[in-house]
Amino acid sequence: MGALLFAATPLSAATLYVVNHGWHTGLVIRRGDIPPGLWPEQREAPPGEFLEVGWGERAFYQTRAPSLLQALSAALWPSPSVLHLVGFNGPVAGRFAHSEVIALQVEDAAMTRLARYISGAYERDQAGGVIRMGHGLYGDSRFFAGGENFHLFRTCNVWTARALRLAGCPVGVGITANNVMKSVAKCGAPAAAQAMRILD
DSSP states (O other): OOOEEEEOOOOSSEEEEEEEOSSOEEEEEEGGGSOTTTOGGGGGSOOSSEEEEEEEEHHHHHOSSOOHHHHHHHHHSOEEEEEEEEEEOSOHHHHTTTSEEEEEEEOHHHHHHHHHHHHTTBOBOTTSOBOEEEEOSSSEEEEEEEEEEEBTTBOHHHHHHHHHHHTTOOOOOOOSHHHHHHHHHTTTTTHHHHTOEEOO
């Protein structure tokens, strides 16, 4: 079965995609939908028509096979964060064919708020530039140092939920990926349910 994709009422040209990776949620944005000058750091990200953005605990997120101890440490003690950016081309649902994907139409003002939020999530060096942390987890991807601390009440899904609220979707706290996706699925309803389709 392909990715499950919900589409909200198409009120603008900009589309924001939310991807459920199981324990973690990510945001996918078409580069052409990013307002000019509001997220200049995206030029440091891998090339591609689309960018997937994830946020999480620095050590845990960059470990390909993290241990239970690392997970507990990340949740219980405030620690540095990291941004994960993936560049790719082609249909989003095809790229994440085995994941739940929800597509939301986003107004210009909401996309402006979202771009500023992501731009503000980076840690900066003394010159104000972003800090590369190495290769990402899959595809053409890179890690960048994040400016906020990660802890139990500011997880990757809480970060995504905050981004979605700025984008105009009234998502709750979002402690788990399922919490986030259930809330996002309600955005634009009932039009979202009418437009639901399975993509091969």
